[in-house]
Amino acid sequence: MATLVRHVTIDSSDAYELATFWAGVLECSLGDDDHPGDEEALVEAPGVGILFVTVPEKKTRKNRVHLDLQPQERTRDQEVERLLKLGASLVADRRNADGTGWVTLADPEGNEFCVERSAAERSAGAGAVAQAG
Template sequence: MVTLGTVVMGVSDVERAVRFWGEALGYVLREPVEDGWAVLIPAGRPGPGLALTVSETPARDHPRTHLDLYAADAAEQAAEVDRLLSLGAQRVDWDRYPEDPDFIVLADPEGNRFCVIDTSHG
């Protein structure tokens, strides 16, 4: 059986993406950035890596692939959204929210969408 090793995300500025996602997730570089390519891994714990590679295409308004970041409850979700915004994330005016969402859609400094999920929600 295979396991998830790395999620790959295209970005225009690898160094900026490394700073944002490293701080956002508590990840560290697996090896130095080279040739427009970097892989972040969890610092001292198991989990998938996040590969960042140069892409010349813009982030999509309704991406087919994105990251879900889990929060334990609504209070943690709100605190994490505030923290991520302070790191450079932006709120997204998402036109596909359900009536009572358990997620908040944000975009990283590159415009890549991700969600912060309240895992205690219904």
């Protein structure tokens, strides 16, 4: 039997607060037993849970691993605007004039993540390339 990834674990200064932000990003819920002040908090996302744990150290450098998000019901640009309103900050805008590219954001504790084009945007882009060729 294969080994499964049970959780992606992210160190944080305040597990519950950061998990609450990510629950909003992913439009998911926290675990029923998660409460403010808890040392751990779980975002129950489809596919794999994201576990936030409180650690004493602060983030000091760029992430070695990050999440790439692909919106399902919104465009990439709509998703970026929604996430900025939730409290994300812009790190780098790598969108291209032809619609390709991504946007790198950071969560409230500075952990970087990327927002890619939606599947519909990718399909539309592929169709435009096929027509041009």
